[in-house]
Amino acid sequence: MAWSVAYLLLLLSLSTPLLIITTLFLIIPAVVLFTTLSTRQFIMHLVPVLVIVGLITPVYILLAVYFLIPALVMGRWYRKRASAMSTILAGMVTILGEFLLLLLLGTALFNFDLSTYVNDMLQMVTSPLSDLGTVNPLMADLNFTSEDVNTLSYMTIQIIPMTLIVSSFMMAVITHSIVRPILNSMDYAVPRLKPAREWRLSRSFIWYYLLGVVINMLFGASDSSFMLMISANLLPLLRIGFMIQTIGFLFFLVYERKWSKIVAILLTVPVLMLPGLWIIGIIDMAFPLRELVTKSKR
Known part of the structure; x- marks a missing residue:
């Protein structure tokens, strides 16, 4: 019950400025619940949480499901007593696959253009800096031309694959580093990473x-x-x-x-x-x- 409440609070915190931090921990309660409970018990704890979230902020059900999938994968590996590295890699691949699937669906169904989105975001960020450089001669170096923004946008697009891989790996590592001692404290032995x-x-x-x-x-x-x-x-x-x-x-x-x-x-x-x-x-x-x-x- 305590972990179900924690899961609910983490999902509700997505509507607060804390979402940047709490997103990193959204996988943890679901992993703990799925690993330590039977599938039937897990569903009984999960459904009320999703119902409450759906009544308050329905859109967050999609986010809950998004982070639930890697939680189920890592929980499955913990149940099998798989090695720590294989569990982390399984979680990383799942998170990365979801990232790529979202990009694919966004492009196919909603005509989402990642290059245009990145360029627009950089324009929005650099525009105030350019205005500040125009007003204050001491900050003239902050002026960004459209060519500078296009170059920066192109470079950003080039490193997105690495960014997705590293961020997926870090989320899996953070999850494992927190979940493992929790499960051990609950008398559920989980293999640790090699020294x-x-x-x-x-x-x-x-x-x-x-x-x-x-x-x-x-x-x-x-x-x-x-x-x-x-x-x-x-x-x-x-x-x-x-x-x-x-x-x-x-x-x-x-x-x-x-x-x-x-x-x-x-x-x-x-x-x-x-x-x-x-x-x-x-x-x-x-x-x-x-x-x-x-x-x-x-």
Whole structure:
């Protein structure tokens, strides 16, 4: 009952300025309820919540259903005692699939044009800045011409795939990181993620990165929007993967040297903040750095 009430309050909070925050947690109550209850009990708890929401703000039923689908998928994986990473990936793929399905339906049924929408939004945002630059000569750099807005709009469209992938992954990770201790406190054991020191990616990621570099070199100045979109999204995504590999290596180093975990956290901050340190992840993939650390310890 407590989680049903929490779910109801989260759905109702979508009509408040808190919606940007509460949206990140909408999956959590449904996951907890679906995992810990039988399907029949889950429906009995869910229906009253949807009825109340429908009576107050009917449109939010659609949002509830939207976030309910990945909750059911992740809950299903938790029921099967699947590994933490497979559960996160299942949730991420489901959320990403819903994003893409919405874009497809919006384009097919409502003639929604994403490029036009992004351009209009940027025009709306940059227009006050341009007016301010016109009034105040000290802020003349804030003037945005229509060509500047079109260029910015084009660049934004190019990185939307990466944005959708990263945001889907982060929502799944946030959900798992909160749901797991909750389920454990309810005596429902859920597998945890591997320790950071064991984070390792396949060496094939190096070849993917080289492929992305080649694509960028060959098509960086071409008019092929498809190839430009690949290079604009593939390389940043791979760099995020290399950052994860770098963090895994640093935690492994700290663990082997028996240093405090605080040291690992402090070493992680520059990796996240400074560009280029992800190269350590590539070196860790290509060469047996961890084996060298183990041997030097002996």
